[in-house]
Amino acid sequence: MQGLRETFRRDQVWPFLAGEQNKVDVSNQMILYVEGLNLSFDGFKALNDLNLYVKDGELRCLIGANGAGKTTLMDVITGKTQCDSGTVYFGQTHNLLTKDEADIAQLGIGRKFQKPTVFEEQTVFDNLELSLKTDKRVIQTLFARLSPSEIDRIDEVLAIIGLKELRFMKAGALSHGQKQWLEIGMLLVSDPRLLLIDEPVAGMTAQETERTAELLTSLAGERTVIVVEHDMEFVRSIARTVTVLHQGSVLAEGTMDQIQNNKDVIEVYLGEEAAEA
Amino acid sequence: MISINKVSQLYGGTQILWDLDLDIVPGSITCIMGRNGVGKTTLMKAIMGLLPIKSGEITMGDEALHKQSAERRAYAGIGYVPQGRDIFPMLTVEENLRIGLPVRKSKEIPEKIFELFPVLKEMLHRRGGDLSGGQQQQLAIGRALVLEPKVLILDEPNEGIQPNIVKQIGDVILKLNEEEGLTVILIEQKLGFARRVGKEFRLMEKGRIVAADKMENLNDDLIKQYLAV
Amino acid sequence: MSKLINWFTEGRSSGKYTLPFVVLLLAVTVLASAANLLLPQDSALYVSTYSITLLGKYLCYAMLALAVDIIWGYCGILSLGHGAFFALGGYAMGMYLMRQIGDRGVYGHPELPDFMVFLDWKELPWFWLGMDQFWFAMIMAVVVPGLLAFVFGWLAFRSRVTGVYLSIMTQALTYALLLAFFRNEMGFGGNNGLTDFKEILGFDLQSDSTRVSLFIITALILALVLLASQRILSSRLGKVTLAVRDAEPRTRFIGYRTERYKVWLFVYSAVIAGVAGALYVPQVGIINPGEFSPINSIEIVIWVAVGGRGTLIGAIIGALLVNYAKTRFTAIMPDGWLFALGALFVLVTLFLPKGLMGLYGQLQSKRRQNAEQEVQS
Amino acid sequence: ADTIKVGVLHSLSGTMAISETTLKDTVLMMVEEQNKKGGLLGKKLEAVVVDPASNWPLFAEKARELITEEDVDVIFGCWTSVSRKSVLPVIEELNGLMFYPVQYEGEESSKNVFYTGAAPNQQAIPAVNYLKDELGVERWVLAGTDYVYPRTTNKILEAYLKDMGVAEEDIMINYTPFGHSDWQSIVSDIAKFGSAGKKTAVVSTINGDANVPFYKELGNQGISSEDIPVVAFSVGEEELSGLDTEPLVGHLAAWNYFQSVETDENEEFITQWQAFTNDPERVTNDPMEATYIGFNMWANAVTEAGTTDVDAVEQAMIGQETPNLTGGIAVMNKNHHLSKPVLIGEIQDDGQFETVWETDGVVPGDAWSDFLPGSKDLIADWTDPLKCGNYNTKTKSCSGQNY
Amino acid sequence: MPVKLFLSFCLFLSAYITPALAASAETDALLQQLTQTKLSKMPAMVHQLEATGDESLLPVFRAWLAGDLHYTRDDNILVVEVDVNGVDTYQDPYTQATVAGLTSKQVRKIKVNNKLRGLLRGVIARIQLTSSDADVRESAVRALLADIDDETFATLERIYPTEPNKDVREMMHTALSIYTAQDQNSSQTVRLAAIDVLGDSLENDVRNVLFSLERSDNEVISNAATQALVSINRQVERYALVDQLFFGLSLGSVLLLASIGLAITFGVMGVINMAHGEMIMLGAYTTYVVQLLMPNYIDYSIWVAIPAAFLVSGLMGVVIERLVICRLHGRPLETLLATFGISLILQQLVRTIFSPLNRQVSTPSWMSGSWEINPVLSLTLNRLYILAFALLVFFALVMILKKSSLGLNVRAVSQNRNMAKAMGVRTEWVDAMTFGLGSGIAGIAGVALSQLTNVGPNLGQAYIIDSFMVVVFGGVGNLLGTLVAAFTLGIANKFLEPTTGAVLAAILVLVFIILFIQKRPKGLFPQKGRAAE
Numbered sequence A: 001m002q003g004l005r006e007t008f009r010r011d012q013v014w015p016f017l018a019g020e021q022n023k024v025d026v027s028n029q030m031i032l033y034v035e036g037l038n039l040s041f042d043g044f045k046a047l048n049d050l051n052l053y054v055k056d057g058e059l060r061c062l063i064g065a066n067g068a069g070k071t072t073l074m075d076v077i078t079g080k081t082q083c084d085s086g087t088v089y090f091g092q093t094h095n096l097l098t099k100d101e102a103d104i105a106q107l108g109i110g111r112k113f114q115k116p117t118v119f120e121e122q123t124v125f126d127n128l129e130l131s132l133k134t135d136k137r138v139i140q141t142l143f144a145r146l147s148p149s150e151i152d153r154i155d156e157v158l159a160i161i162g163l164k165e166l167r168f169m170k171a172g173a174l175s176h177g178q179k180q181w182l183e184i185g186m187l188l189v190s191d192p193r194l195l196l197i198d199e200p201v202a203g204m205t206a207q208e209t210e211r212t213a214e215l216l217t218s219l220a221g222e223r224t225v226i227v228v229e230h231d232m233e234f235v236r237s238i239a240r241t242v243t244v245l246h247q248g249s250v251l252a253e254g255t256m257d258q259i260q261n262n263k264d265v266i267e268v269y270l271g272e273e274a275a276e277a
Numbered sequence B: 001m002i003s004i005n006k007v008s009q010l011y012g013g014t015q016i017l018w019d020l021d022l023d024i025v026p027g028s029i030t031c032i033m034g035r036n037g038v039g040k041t042t043l044m045k046a047i048m049g050l051l052p053i054k055s056g057e058i059t060m061g062d063e064a065l066h067k068q069s070a071e072r073r074a075y076a077g078i079g080y081v082p083q084g085r086d087i088f089p090m091l092t093v094e095e096n097l098r099i100g101l102p103v104r105k106s107k108e109i110p111e112k113i114f115e116l117f118p119v120l121k122e123m124l125h126r127r128g129g130d131l132s133g134g135q136q137q138q139l140a141i142g143r144a145l146v147l148e149p150k151v152l153i154l155d156e157p158n159e160g161i162q163p164n165i166v167k168q169i170g171d172v173i174l175k176l177n178e179e180e181g182l183t184v185i186l187i188e189q190k191l192g193f194a195r196r197v198g199k200e201f202r203l204m205e206k207g208r209i210v211a212a213d214k215m216e217n218l219n220d221d222l223i224k225q226y227l228a229v
Numbered sequence C: 001m002s003k004l005i006n007w008f009t010e011g012r013s014s015g016k017y018t019l020p021f022v023v024l025l026l027a028v029t030v031l032a033s034a035a036n037l038l039l040p041q042d043s044a045l046y047v048s049t050y051s052i053t054l055l056g057k058y059l060c061y062a063m064l065a066l067a068v069d070i071i072w073g074y075c076g077i078l079s080l081g082h083g084a085f086f087a088l089g090g091y092a093m094g095m096y097l098m099r100q101i102g103d104r105g106v107y108g109h110p111e112l113p114d115f116m117v118f119l120d121w122k123e124l125p126w127f128w129l130g131m132d133q134f135w136f137a138m139i140m141a142v143v144v145p146g147l148l149a150f151v152f153g154w155l156a157f158r159s160r161v162t163g164v165y166l167s168i169m170t171q172a173l174t175y176a177l178l179l180a181f182f183r184n185e186m187g188f189g190g191n192n193g194l195t196d197f198k199e200i201l202g203f204d205l206q207s208d209s210t211r212v213s214l215f216i217i218t219a220l221i222l223a224l225v226l227l228a229s230q231r232i233l234s235s236r237l238g239k240v241t242l243a244v245r246d247a248e249p250r251t252r253f254i255g256y257r258t259e260r261y262k263v264w265l266f267v268y269s270a271v272i273a274g275v276a277g278a279l280y281v282p283q284v285g286i287i288n289p290g291e292f293s294p295i296n297s298i299e300i301v302i303w304v305a306v307g308g309r310g311t312l313i314g315a316i317i318g319a320l321l322v323n324y325a326k327t328r329f330t331a332i333m334p335d336g337w338l339f340a341l342g343a344l345f346v347l348v349t350l351f352l353p354k355g356l357m358g359l360y361g362q363l364q365s366k367r368r369q370n371a372e373q374e375v376q377s
Numbered sequence D: 001a002d003t004i005k006v007g008v009l010h011s012l013s014g015t016m017a018i019s020e021t022t023l024k025d026t027v028l029m030m031v032e033e034q035n036k037k038g039g040l041l042g043k044k045l046e047a048v049v050v051d052p053a054s055n056w057p058l059f060a061e062k063a064r065e066l067i068t069e070e071d072v073d074v075i076f077g078c079w080t081s082v083s084r085k086s087v088l089p090v091i092e093e094l095n096g097l098m099f100y101p102v103q104y105e106g107e108e109s110s111k112n113v114f115y116t117g118a119a120p121n122q123q124a125i126p127a128v129n130y131l132k133d134e135l136g137v138e139r140w141v142l143a144g145t146d147y148v149y150p151r152t153t154n155k156i157l158e159a160y161l162k163d164m165g166v167a168e169e170d171i172m173i174n175y176t177p178f179g180h181s182d183w184q185s186i187v188s189d190i191a192k193f194g195s196a197g198k199k200t201a202v203v204s205t206i207n208g209d210a211n212v213p214f215y216k217e218l219g220n221q222g223i224s225s226e227d228i229p230v231v232a233f234s235v236g237e238e239e240l241s242g243l244d245t246e247p248l249v250g251h252l253a254a255w256n257y258f259q260s261v262e263t264d265e266n267e268e269f270i271t272q273w274q275a276f277t278n279d280p281e282r283v284t285n286d287p288m289e290a291t292y293i294g295f296n297m298w299a300n301a302v303t304e305a306g307t308t309d310v311d312a313v314e315q316a317m318i319g320q321e322t323p324n325l326t327g328g329i330a331v332m333n334k335n336h337h338l339s340k341p342v343l344i345g346e347i348q349d350d351g352q353f354e355t356v357w358e359t360d361g362v363v364p365g366d367a368w369s370d371f372l373p374g375s376k377d378l379i380a381d382w383t384d385p386l387k388c389g390n391y392n393t394k395t396k397s398c399s400g401q402n403y
Numbered sequence E: 001m002p003v004k005l006f007l008s009f010c011l012f013l014s015a016y017i018t019p020a021l022a023a024s025a026e027t028d029a030l031l032q033q034l035t036q037t038k039l040s041k042m043p044a045m046v047h048q049l050e051a052t053g054d055e056s057l058l059p060v061f062r063a064w065l066a067g068d069l070h071y072t073r074d075d076n077i078l079v080v081e082v083d084v085n086g087v088d089t090y091q092d093p094y095t096q097a098t099v100a101g102l103t104s105k106q107v108r109k110i111k112v113n114n115k116l117r118g119l120l121r122g123v124i125a126r127i128q129l130t131s132s133d134a135d136v137r138e139s140a141v142r143a144l145l146a147d148i149d150d151e152t153f154a155t156l157e158r159i160y161p162t163e164p165n166k167d168v169r170e171m172m173h174t175a176l177s178i179y180t181a182q183d184q185n186s187s188q189t190v191r192l193a194a195i196d197v198l199g200d201s202l203e204n205d206v207r208n209v210l211f212s213l214e215r216s217d218n219e220v221i222s223n224a225a226t227q228a229l230v231s232i233n234r235q236v237e238r239y240a241l242v243d244q245l246f247f248g249l250s251l252g253s254v255l256l257l258a259s260i261g262l263a264i265t266f267g268v269m270g271v272i273n274m275a276h277g278e279m280i281m282l283g284a285y286t287t288y289v290v291q292l293l294m295p296n297y298i299d300y301s302i303w304v305a306i307p308a309a310f311l312v313s314g315l316m317g318v319v320i321e322r323l324v325i326c327r328l329h330g331r332p333l334e335t336l337l338a339t340f341g342i343s344l345i346l347q348q349l350v351r352t353i354f355s356p357l358n359r360q361v362s363t364p365s366w367m368s369g370s371w372e373i374n375p376v377l378s379l380t381l382n383r384l385y386i387l388a389f390a391l392l393v394f395f396a397l398v399m400i401l402k403k404s405s406l407g408l409n410v411r412a413v414s415q416n417r418n419m420a421k422a423m424g425v426r427t428e429w430v431d432a433m434t435f436g437l438g439s440g441i442a443g444i445a446g447v448a449l450s451q452l453t454n455v456g457p458n459l460g461q462a463y464i465i466d467s468f469m470v471v472v473f474g475g476v477g478n479l480l481g482t483l484v485a486a487f488t489l490g491i492a493n494k495f496l497e498p499t500t501g502a503v504l505a506a507i508l509v510l511v512f513i514i515l516f517i518q519k520r521p522k523g524l525f526p527q528k529g530r531a532a533e
C-alpha cells in the first residue's frame, strides 16, 4: 500500500510555476484517484473510506444498492458536496477537492444527473449550445459566436440523441425519456475527458437502452466513462470492469462475471434470480 | 374498474392525448407501454386529476371521476406513484407516510408497509429528499399504499432500483394483486418485468391506445412496431 | 470599434420589436419636443412643459424598470433595493447641481450649500470635492452605484446567497442607506436632501429649452440602453443568464462561473439605474433619501411585473403605464386612487400572468390559431 | 376664468396623510364658507385637490400641475419642510402663490410663499423661557426626529440656552429616525439625565408618528410631568386624539392656538368644523388656525387688490390683519411671516390643552434666526425698496432669488 | 358680592353636608377664594389651606390634583367631576353625594398646573403620613423625600419611633438622614453617619441630595458624599444592564409578534405577503373598535380584542387567499405584486372608514405602570405582558403546527402541491386555513402593538420590513429561527443604541444582517438536506 502511494506521488517541486494548465497529466495512465473518502450527513456515513482508481480511457460501471453512495461519490468528484476527509485527484495534478463546480467542469469532467436536469425555459438547441466546450468567461461569452463547426457538432449530437425534430422545442416540454437523451447530448457536445453518467437508461425502452449502450461503448477509449446503472442487462452489455459499492465503500471490483458470482454482491444487490440469469 | 372514454388533453397548444379509450380490468394488472413521449405519464396524471382534460370521461365504477378533484379521487381509492417519485423532500420518511392517513381515517402507519419495505423503517426519521433515488422509490410506493387504494397507479416504478429490490417490488405488486385483489396500472419499459408482473397490456402511440390484449399475447411484431425505436 | 458595431448590429433579429419600439420612442420624443418649442401655447397640439418634464421623469423610471428587468426577468435576481442605485446616481447629479449654485444660495456662501451653512458646517466634506466638475460628477453617478453593486454582489453571489435571502438583503441595503442619508451628519442634506438647483452646465434649469433637451437626452439614452441590453441578452451571455435563472447549479456543472455572470449583470443593471437617477434629478428638481425607501424599490419591481417580466419593452411600458396611472389618479380621484392602483396590481397579476406583454403574446397566438383554423376549414 | 381656483396640495395618502388630510378639509371648508358669502370678486371659488402622496418629488410635480395645467390662483399646501423645499423652485419659477400653514424651522422667505405657521421664535424660544422662568428648569433634553426642523430648532435653542449660561453638560441632544417606535432606552436615558439633582425638562421636536409611542413609553416608565415635563412643538390636539392622555396630564405644548381657548371666533370655528366633518368629537389644531388665518388674509388681499394676480395680491397681503381664533389680531409682516400670540398649554385628560401661559401681545415671526451664525445678519423684507427675502445687512446684498 | 356668595355657599353646605364633615369657616372662605384666584397666586393658597385645613380636605386636594375640581358658574360651588359610566357627573367633595342636574357647560374647572401638582402631592403626602395603610404611608414618605422642611422633619421624627412597619421605617430613616445630612447645624459625625445611611439607598432624591452635598464646601462631607455616590452608581450600573437586557427582550418580543404570522404565510407557504403589515393593522383597529363598543370595560377589552382580532384578520386572510393567492400557485414572485396591491387597498380602506388620523387605544389599568423592583429598576408592565404574550403565541403556534395535521399538510402542500392532492390532502382548504392562521396571528400582534404605538393606517408599513428581515435572518421556514432572530436583533439593537444612538444602531444592525447572510446564506437555522440546495 505504501509503495503504491509512493508510485502515485503527484507532488511537484514548484507547483506554482506550473501555472494554470488544464492539461490532465495521465502519465500513470490513471485519470481519477479517489482515496480514503469519508462523508457523513448528521452522523450517517454516506461514504466510508472509499477508494477508487479509474484508468484513462476506461469504461467503468459502478453498481451498488440504493443508497450505497454512488450519486454522493459523483457529487464529491464534481464539487457539489464537500467531503469530510480523503483525496480526489484528476490526473496527477488536479486536486479536485480544492476546486469548485465550474473549475471541475472546465477541466473536462462532465456529468449527467440521476434526475434529468436541463434548462427548461430554453430550446433543445440552446441547451446544447450552452454546453459546448468553449471559453466560458463572461466577456468571451458575451462576444461568442457559433462557428460553423460548432453548429455541425450540435447537429451531429441532435441526430445522435434523436431530438432533431424537436430542436426548437422548449426543453421543459420534453418527456422524461427525452430529457434523459438531451442531458446525454449536453454531455457529448461538451467533449469532456471524463464522463460521470448517473442512470442513463432509466425510463428508456429496451431498444433505446441498446442504443445508449452502443453510444457509451463508442465513447470509451478516447474518453473515460463512469456509468452508474441498475439495469443489469445494460451493465452486462457494456461493462469491462465493474465496481460494486456498498454502504459507502467498495465491496467488490472485477469483471462482470466475477461480480455476478460474488456471494456478497448477490446477497446485497443482485438477488438470487438476477444472478442466475 | 376504471374506464376512460374519448379523453383528449392538451399542453398549451399541442394535443397529447387524442380521443383515448382505455378500460382497466378490475383486479388485474394492466401494463401500459409505449415509447418515450407518447403520453403515458400524461394519461396517468389525467386519471389522477392532476391535469385537466379537455374532453371525454373517466369513470370508476359509477363515479364520474373526471368531475372530481384530485383529492376526492384519492378518497375514491386511487393510489398514485408518479414518475420521478415526487417525495416531499423536506418531510421525514414518517411524515411522508403520514400524509395519507386521514384518507383511511387511521392514526397509525400500517405495519405492512414496513414489512414490504424494511428500509423505510430504518430511515423513518430522515428527510425524504435525502434518501437515495431507490429508497425514494420505495417510499413513494409505500406512501401510496398507506391510502389502501383500490387501484394503484405505478409510473415506471423500477427506474433506478437495484435488481433485488426490483424483484421484490414485482413480488409486492403480485402479492397485493393476488391477496387483496388490488387493481394495478403499471407503466413499464422493461419487457422482462412487464411480462413477469403484467396480466394485461396496452400499447400506446401518439396519444392513443393502439393495442390491447392479455400479456401472453404480446408478441415480437407488436414490440417491433410500437416499442422499437 | 467596427467590430463592436458589427457585433451590435448582428443581434438585431432576436429582439424583433426592439427596433420599431426605439423608432417609435424617438419619434414621439421629437414630436413632443417640437410641439413644445415650436407651437404657440394656445395651439391645440401644444405640449406643455409640464408634460415634457413629466414624460422625462417617466422615461427615467422606465430606464430604472429596464435595469430591474434585466436582473430579475432574465437572471432571476429579485432586487428589492434597486432604488438605492437610482438614488445614488441621483445624489451624484444633485451634488453637482448643488455646487453649481455657487454663491447664489440664500446665505450667499461661495462654497457651502445652504443646508451646511445653517447647520454650521465649516467646510465642504471631502466627498463633496470635485463634484463641481460635471464630468467628475457623472463618473461618480455610474461608479458609485456600480461599485456598491459590485461589492454587494461579489459578497452575496460568491457566498451563494440566493432567492428571498438575496432579495431581503437588497432591501436591507437600501433601508440602511435610507437611514444613513436621513442623518444630517452624513452631509447630504438629511431628510430635505438636495434641491433649489439653478443650472446645469450653464443652462438655466427652468427654461423650456433645457427641459426639452433633458427630455430628449433621456429618451436617447433610454433607447441606447435598450438596444445595448437587448443585444447583450440575445448573445450567448443572455442564454447563460437565462440558464442561471432557471437552474443555476446546473449551469455551474457545465463550467460557467455563475457568480461572475451575476455580479457583472448586477453591476450593469446598477449602472443603468444610476444613470436613470442622474437624469431624473435635474428634471424633478430634488433628490432626497425618500428615494432609498424600500417601498419605492418594491414599486419598481411592480412596474416590471405589470409590463411583463422578462421582456425589456414590457418593463418600459409597465413603468410608463403605472406612473401615468398614478399621475392621473392622484389628480382625478385624490381620495380613492390607492383603491384604483391597488386593484390594478391585483387584476394584472390575476388576469395577465405575463403582464401586458404577455397579453400581447396571447392575442398574437390566438390570432394565429384562428388563422390556422380558417386554413383548416 | 369664471371661477377663482384654489389649489390644495396636501398628502392624502402615505405617511403624512395623518396630518395633512385635516388641512385639506379645512381649506375645503373655508372655500365653502367663502362661497356662502358670495365668493370673491363676484366669482365663486373652486377647490382643486390633488394628492402628492407624501412623496416629495411628487409635490413639485403636482405644484406645477396645479399652476400650469389647472391655472390655480393660489395654493394652500405642504406640511413637511422637505415638501415645501421641493415645491419652492416651481412656485418661484411659475410665480405662483402658496400659503404654508405649519410651524417650521425658519431660515426662509420666498416672495411667493406666505408662512402662517410659527417660526422658531414664536414657539421654541417662548417655551424655553417659560420652562426656565416658571418651572425653574436648569437641565435640558432636546429630543427630536432627525430632520431639518428639529435640527435647526435645536441649534437655535442650544445657542440660546448657552447664551443664557446653561452649561454644555446640562444639555442632552438626541435624534431618532422618522416613525421611531421603540423609545425604551431613550426614555430611560432621559430619566437618568433628569436624576442629577437639577430640574430637568424635555424640549421635544419629535415628529408626528413617533409621538404616540414616545408618550406611551413616558407614561409607562412613570415619568410624570412634575418630574420631567416635556414641552412639544409638534403635538397638537389631533395627535393627542390618538392617545390615552391620562398618564400625560401636565406635559406641555407651545402653539399659537389651542382648541380650548374660549373666544367667540373659536367657538364658531369649532362648530363649523364639526358640522363640516360631521363629527361632533372632531378636534381643531394650530395648523388649522394657520390655514384659517392665511385663507382669510388671502381673501381680504384679493378683495383689496381687486384681482388674483399674484404680484398684486402679494403686495396687498403685507400688512393684512385678521382676527386670531384665540383673540387678538394676526398681522402679516413684510417678511411674509405672521405676528401671532404664543400660548403654552398643559395636556389634560380629555385630550385638550389648557393654557397655562401666554405672551402679553403678539410675537412677530422671524424668518432668519438671531441665534444662528449664518443668518444673524439676514432679514427679509418684501416691500420696496428692498424686496428681498434674505437681505444681508452687513454686505448689503441679496442672493438666492430664483427670478 | 362675595358675602352673598359666601352665604349661598353656606346654605348649600348646610343643605347637603352633615356638620361633622364641614370644614371650618376659615377654610371655606379660602376655598371660596380659590374659584377666583389666578393660577400664579394659587401656590400661596395651597399653603394657607394646608395650614388651616385638616384631614377632611384630603378629598378636595385629591380632586384638585387630578384636575377634577370644578365650581359652578352660577354660584361658585365646589364640585368634583366623576365619570359614571362614561357620563360626567358632579359630586360634593366631602359627601360624594351627586349634585343633580349639573352639566359640563355649567361648571368651570379649578386650574392646576405642574407646580401646583407638585405642591398638592406634598400636602397630600403630609396628611397621609398617618394613614392606616402602610403602603400609603411609605409612598407618602417617598413623595416627601424631595423637599423635607423643618416641619416635616419634626413630624417624621415624632412618628418614626412608633412606626410599626419595617419598610416604612426604613423609608423614614432615609428621609430623616436626608435632612440630617444637609443640616448645617448638626455635628459633622452625625452628618457623616447620615450620609452613610444614604449610601445604601437607590432613591433618586437621595442621589440628588448627595450631588448637592458633593458640591458643598465642607471637604469631609463632600468626600463622603462622593463615596456614597460611587457605591450607589455601581449598583445603578448593574441594574442598568438588566434594564438594557429587558429593553432588548422587549423589542425582540415586538419583532417576534410582528413576524410570526409572516413566518407562516411567507416562511411556510412561500407567499411574499406584502399585506402582512395590514393584517397587523387590522388587528390594531379591531382593538380600537372593541374598546369603542365596551368603553366601560377597558380592562377586559383586551380579552375580547384578542379573539376578535384573530377572527377579523384571519377571515380577511382567508378571503384574500380564496380570491387572489389561490390563483397564483407556482408563481410565488407574483404574490408580491398582488399582495402589494391588496396592502394599498387595505390602507386606503381604513383611511376611508376610520379617517387618516390615529385612533386612540387605551391601556387597561392592569397593564399600565411598571413593576418596581427598586427605585432604579422597574420593568414596564405592558412590555412585560407583551413579552410573555409573544412567547405564549409562539409556543401555541408551534404546538398547532406540530400536533395538528394542518402543520404537516401545509408543509406537504408547499413542497409539492400536486402530490399532496394525490395523497388526498384538501390543498385548497389547507391553504386557506394556513393563510388565515398566519393572518390571524398578525391580527393578534396588532392587539399587542396597539398598546405600544400608533393605531393608524401606516401601522402595517412600519413593521413589514422588519418582519421580513426577522424571518429571513432566522431562516425561512424555521419558526425557532424566527424566535431567535427576533430576540437577537432586539437585544443587539438595544445594546448598540446607548453608544451609537438610535439611527446608527438601526443601520449597524442592518449591516450586520447583510454580512451575516454572507456567512450563512440561508439564515440562522437553514433548511438542511439535499433538497434544500
Ligand SMILES: Nc1ncnc2c1ncn2[C@@H]1O[C@H](COP(=O)(O)OP(=O)(O)OP(=O)(O)O)[C@@H](O)[C@H]1O
Residues within 6 Å of the ligand: A041, A042, A044, A045, A046, A064, A065, A066, A067, A068, A069, A070, A071, A072, A073, A114, B130, B131, B132, B133, B134, B135, B160, E529, E530
Ligand atoms: N444531503 C444529504 N443529507 C443527508 N443524507 C444524505 C444526503 N445526501 C445523501 N444522503 C444519504 O447518503 C446515502 C447515499 O446516497 P446516494 O444518493 O449517494 O445513493 P446512491 O448510491 O446514488 O443510490 P441510488 O442508486 O438509489 O441512487 C443515502 O442513504 C442518502 O440518504
Ligand SMILES: Nc1ncnc2c1ncn2[C@@H]1O[C@H](COP(=O)(O)OP(=O)(O)OP(=O)(O)O)[C@@H](O)[C@H]1O
Residues within 6 Å of the ligand: A172, A173, A174, A175, A176, A177, A178, A203, B011, B012, B016, B034, B035, B036, B037, B038, B039, B040, B041, B042, B043, B083
Ligand atoms: N408541461 C408540458 N408542456 C408541454 N408539453 C409537455 C409537457 N409535459 C409533457 N409534454 C409533452 O407531452 C408528451 C407526452 O409526455 P409524457 O410525459 O406523458 O410522456 P411519456 O409517455 O410518459 O414518456 P416517458 O416514457 O419518457 O416518460 C411529450 O411529447 C412531451 O413533450
Ligand SMILES: NC(N)=O
Residues within 6 Å of the ligand: D079, D080, D081, D082, D102, D103, D104, D105, D149, D234
Ligand atoms: N415644518 C415641519 N414641522 O416639518
Ligand SMILES: [Mg+2]
Residues within 6 Å of the ligand: A070, A071, A072, A114, A198, B132, B133
Ligand atoms: Mg443515485
Ligand SMILES: [Mg+2]
Residues within 6 Å of the ligand: A175, A176, B040, B041, B042, B083
Ligand atoms: Mg412518463
